[in-house]
Amino acid sequence: MYDVIVIGSGPAGCAASKKCAELGLRTLMVDRRLEIGAPLRDFEIVSRDGLQSLGIDIEKHWLDLSFRKIQIIFGNVRSTVILDDMEICSIEADKFEKHIAALSSRAGADIMIKTEAVSFVMERGTVSGVRLRSGNAENEEKCRIVIFAGGVDSPILHGIPELVYSGDRVVARTLQRRVVADFGKLDSIDLYPGDNLRHIFAVIPKGDNLANVVLVSRDASIDAVRYMNDFMDNVLKLKKWGSLQDVSSEVHSGKIPLKLGVPGLILTGESTGINHDNWVMGIENAYSSGVWAAEAAKKMIENGEFEELSEYRKKIMEVTGHIENRNFREKLDNLDADALRSRLTASGTLHFQMHGSLLDILEKFL
Ligand SMILES: Cc1cc2nc3c(=O)[nH]c(=O)nc-3n(C[C@H](O)[C@H](O)[C@H](O)COP(=O)(O)OP(=O)(O)OC[C@H]3O[C@@H](n4cnc5c(N)ncnc54)[C@H](O)[C@@H]3O)c2cc1C
Incomplete structure (x- = not known):
């Protein structure tokens, strides 16, 4: 037994x-x-320090890339966050x-x-x-x-x-697509909030012309594939891309x-x-x-x-x-596009000592 x-x-x-x-x-x-x-x-996405503190050493065969830079791109406005004391890894x-x-x-x-x-x-x-x-x-x-x-x-x-x-209840819908394309040099995780702030796209480089393009929407009823295709064609404007994997999920x-x-x-x-x-x-x-x-x-x-x-x-x-305790959902509901635009414009390049919490970044812009 x-x-x-x-x-x-x-x-x-x-x-x-x-x-x-x-x-x-x-x-x-x-x-x-x-x-x-x-x-x-x-x-x-995981934090290197976080895993190491759990006694898990990062191994090359499952680590793709690691980053200290995150960019937030909202229309023509771009803000860069440099992580001084933390490395995030795409695995x-x-x-x-x-x-x-x-x-x-x-x-x-x-x-x-x-x-x-x-x-x-x-x-x-x-x-x-x-x-x-x-x-x-x-x-x-x-x-x-x-x-x-x-x-x-x-x-x-x-x-x-x-x-x-x-x-x-369903609280969100996600779609992640493994894309092969000529991305050029990607050295950051790029976040693209949608105009209505109900959804966000992330481009997570995986090396070798590969990236995961991820959509997270707080509106679970959207046609995620249509949103994703639109983002690829009209925002990323890649000349040619191929999808190797599409994984859609509802978050309950x-x-x-x-x-x-x-x-x-x-x-x-x-x-x-x-x-x-x-x-x-x-x-x-x-x-x-x-x-x-x-x-x-x-x-x-x-x-x-x-x-x-x-x-x-x-x-x-x-x-x-x-x-x-941070009431993210409420703050997101109250944020409008103009407020986000002016916060991003004002912030320019930000340095962060986060002591391990990515949520501090989110809070900064809400
Ligand atoms: C779309 C999405 C994106 C995410 N991205 C990230 C990220 O980038 N970084 C991050 O840190 N976290 C992320 N998360 C969260 C992360 O996936 C979860 O926190 C983590 O997987 C939870 O681990 P768990 O072991 O509790 O459950 P799970 O990982 O869900 O594992 C549960 C396991 O139990 C098995 N199981 C269930 N019922 C039974 C049964 N009756 N009999 C036998 N087996 C059973 C299932 O098959 C499954 O393998 C994301 C989650 C979602 C939904």
């Missing part, structure tokens, strides 16, 4: 299973995906996920892909295992603690009514759980729902939360009883809660 079954092999699941194995717990991590790292789900997210899964395997965790957790096994109000489906076969796997790291869309959690309290607020766990079960990463009304938790915070979930699991196994996870919640809130 496993001590811990971790459901989900995203950043939170990999962190949790690695830490559990390091803490000497017999650990299994399962994912329903056909392959770890695919399909792609994120834009692939190959699929290879990154395989890398962190390998770290967890090396630490001693077992990993099974193409394996979906379909329901929890309950005994006297306590989660005591998981029902797993692999192809046509189903089996019950018992364990002492389940760590759920299944991300935002987690229907399996709805089987535990006391966890779930809020309705699901998810059904936000009231608690971070019930006896036998701990939620981690995006599945906690913390901060979904604002945006997403992000790779680094999801990873940190996975480590803390593993520590909480170890403690519960040692003490033989469920604890209320208040310390665990506090830690997650400390790293993600600062987003909540």
Whole structure:
């Protein structure tokens, strides 16, 4: 019997299973995906310091480029932000996920892909295992603690009514396109807010005439492909370009759980729902939360009883809660194009000592 079954092999699941194995717990991590790292789900931007502080050394085979410069381009106005104390990296997210899964395997965790957790096994109000489906076969796997790291869309959690309290809604639409074109020399991440400030495009260089062009819209009903094509033709004005990959997604607020766990079960990463009304938790915070979930699991196994996870919640809130207090959504709603234009014009080139938070830049212009 496993001590811990971790459901989900995203950043939170990999962190949790690695830490559990390091803490000497017999650990299994399962994912329903056909392959770890695919399909792609994120834009692939991380901070070098952030990852290193989590003990993940950046490896060349998944690092594309790193930057200290961000440009914000709004019509004819351009403002440059130089990051004095931070490097942001564009990475190959699929290879990154395989890398962190390998770290967890090396630490001693077992990993099974193409394996979906379909329901929890309950005994006297306590989660005591998981029902797993692999192809046509189903089996019950018992364990002492389940760590759920299944991300935002987690229907399996709805089987535990006391966890779930809020309705699901779509908060944004995204489209990322891997483009090959003659970009010339790109040495910055370029952001292009749309005229109505409801959407923003980002051009993230990947080297070798490749870049990810990303659209994030707060209006989930838009025709993202049409917006994207229009941006490529009329704003970037590339002579010739080809699309190697188009990944469109809706960002859901998810059904936000009231608690971070019930006896036998701990939620981690995006599945906690913390901060979904604002945006997403992000790779680094999801990873940190996975480590803390593993520590909480170890403690519960040692003490033989469920604890209320208040310390665990506090830690997650400390790293993600600062987003909540900044009212970004409200400030964005109140910002108009003229105000943004004059702020960008006034700022020219800005130097930033950000102590690790990209959100400081956003705040500067809101
Ligand atoms: C469009 C978009 C762009 C983003 N860009 C960035 C970015 O540039 N930088 C950044 O830091 N963050 C970014 N993020 C956020 C980042 O993707 C998330 O914070 C991170 O992936 C969360 O990790 P997680 O492990 O909690 O969940 P996920 O990464 O979502 O992993 C959940 C895993 O659980 C598996 N799973 C779910 N249910 C089950 C089940 N029942 N049985 C088995 N397996 C299951 C899924 O298959 C999945 O592999 C972006 C998010 C979106 C949506």
